[in-house]
Amino acid sequence: MNAIYWLILIIVLVVLEIITLGLTTIWFAGGALAGFILSMLDVSPVIQWAAFCAVSLILLFCTRPWAMRYFNSQKKVKTNVDSLIGKTAVITAAVSNLETQGEAVVNGMTWTARSSDDSVQIPEGTLVEILAVQGVKLIVKEKEKEEG
Numbered sequence: 677m678n679a680i681y682w683l684i685l686i687i688v689l690v691v692l693e694i695i696t697l698g699l700t701t702i703w704f705a706g707g708a709l710a711g712f713i714l715s716m717l718d719v720s721p722v723i724q725w726a727a728f729c730a731v732s733l734i735l736l737f738c739t740r741p742w743a744m745r746y747f748n749s750q751k752k753v754k755t756n757v758d759s760l761i762g763k764t765a766v767i768t769a770a771v772s773n774l775e776t777q778g779e780a781v782v783n784g785m786t787w788t789a790r791s792s793d794d795s796v797q798i799p800e801g802t803l804v805e806i807l808a809v810q811g812v813k814l815i816v817k818e819k820e821k822e823e824g
Contacts, residue, residue, distance in 0.1 A: 683713035707732030771798040
């Protein structure tokens with residue numbers, strides 16, 4: 677196969693990888709590079725295609741899992757609502773799950789608040805830890821009092 681076809685295939689596969697960012701077509705571009713090198717050495721087209729397939733599959737199955745772990749291991753920054761979990765809020769209206777009432781303020785915003793335990797009532801002015809966010813409600817528990 678002519679080397680120009682391998683170059684075109686490499687370019688198409690790299691562009692597809694840039695568009696999709698799926699870490700799949702880049703390995704086939706590596707196989708196409710092997711085919712290109714063999715075509716420059718004037719090796720038979722059958723061997724070029726065999727090398728393309730072999731190198732592509734080896735790269736796909738041997739290096740893709742490692743690359744996915746590397747790229748997915750980057751620390752993810754919590755944003756928006758997820759960033760509230762673990763923060764401290766102040767109860768501005770007593771929390772009672774049985775009476776469906778309670779409010780808390782966190783980061784200057786007022787939220788509906790519910791206790792993580794239905795039997796626990798939390799009085800106004802209490803510091804609480806945010807355990808979860810369900811819709812527009814904060815699920816909270818009373819913060820442990822620090823001994824000092």
